[in-house]
Amino acid sequence: MVSEFMLQQTTVAAVTPYFARWMERFPTVAVLAAAEEREVFALWQGLGYYSRARNLHRAARAVMEQHQGKIPRKAETLRDLPGVGGYTSAAIAAFAFDAVEPVIDANIARVLARLKNWGHPIDDARGTGFLQTAATGLLPEKGGRLHNSALMELGALICTARNPRCPDCPVRQACRAVDPGSLPVKRARQKTEDLREFRGFIFHRGKLWLEESAGPRWKGLWLLPAVQPEGRKSDHIEIHPITRFRVTMELFSGPRRNLRLTGFSPTDLPPMPSPHRRAVAAMLKKRHAH
Numbered sequence: 001m002v003s004e005f006m007l008q009q010t011t012v013a014a015v016t017p018y019f020a021r022w023m024e025r026f027p028t029v030a031v032l033a034a035a036e037e038r039e040v041f042a043l044w045q046g047l048g049y050y051s052r053a054r055n056l057h058r059a060a061r062a063v064m065e066q067h068q069g070k071i072p073r074k075a076e077t078l079r080d081l082p083g084v085g086g087y088t089s090a091a092i093a094a095f096a097f098d099a100v101e102p103v104i105d106a107n108i109a110r111v112l113a114r115l116k117n118w119g120h121p122i123d124d125a126r127g128t129g130f131l132q133t134a135a136t137g138l139l140p141e142k143g144g145r146l147h148n149s150a151l152m153e154l155g156a157l158i159c160t161a162r163n164p165r166c167p168d169c170p171v172r173q174a175c176r177a178v179d180p181g182s183l184p185v186k187r188a189r190q191k192t193e194d195l196r197e198f199r200g201f202i203f204h205r206g207k208l209w210l211e212e213s214a215g216p217r218w219k220g221l222w223l224l225p226a227v228q229p230e231g232r233k234s235d236h237i238e239i240h241p242i243t244r245f246r247v248t249m250e251l252f253s254g255p256r257r258n259l260r261l262t263g264f265s266p267t268d269l270p271p272m273p274s275p276h277r278r279a280v281a282a283m284l285k286k287r288h289a290h
Helices: 002-006 012-025 029-034 037-044 051-066 086-097 106-115 125-137 144-158 274-289
Strands: 193-201 207-212 236-242 245-253 262-264
Touching (some): 002 012, 002 086, 086 144
Parallel strands (some): 193 245
Antiparallel strands (some): 207 262, 236 245
């Protein structure tokens, strides 16, 4: 369950060290459920998409309260847990409990689209229905773990996004794809929009002064406070993506005017989003250089 939450929108290479640290600190559902949210965020810090951490924490508490501390084995029951959707519930059921469930990740979706020569988008309602039907039609009577692992490996190693190795494919005779390299089809991407925001770097009496995010974005994390642009060149610029936006965050150092801010030692900062942490590190480096 932990690995599936972490791997949502994040690569295996990025997740691996976080997973090891997480399991060392939270080796059981009970330990995670008993933890404070701040500690959960602190261990998640750097992975991004912090709602996943909050939902995983809430899911652990739900397992303790509603399932006597044991993670449910069936996908339909798993779906009732916070943050667990169709894919995550199927993946946990199949890989943890060997359930015969269709698990459709990017690799499997590509295999199915080519196998059936599906020339329509796979990321709209019609495409989702096709993938579910096609995946269900391939299910064996037992052995969901091995079946789904094999399909994922087929997509990762043979039926690759670029230059698929069709002559080496073990299911090539059943494949209907006329032009495999053109599949799968996806809807046109939304155009990226540029946003600018202005933040204050307030270092006063040996502390960095921050504000807690009220959400919905980054709820529960600590941020550099929002300020009005100073009419001068910013002290630092941090550029980062959020969904379909490209955010340019400009930092201005200055005095503490907002009394509602909370001060933290620079050696003991609370959980912060990665762009804000990078900006703080850059500004602290500049201070030390002077």
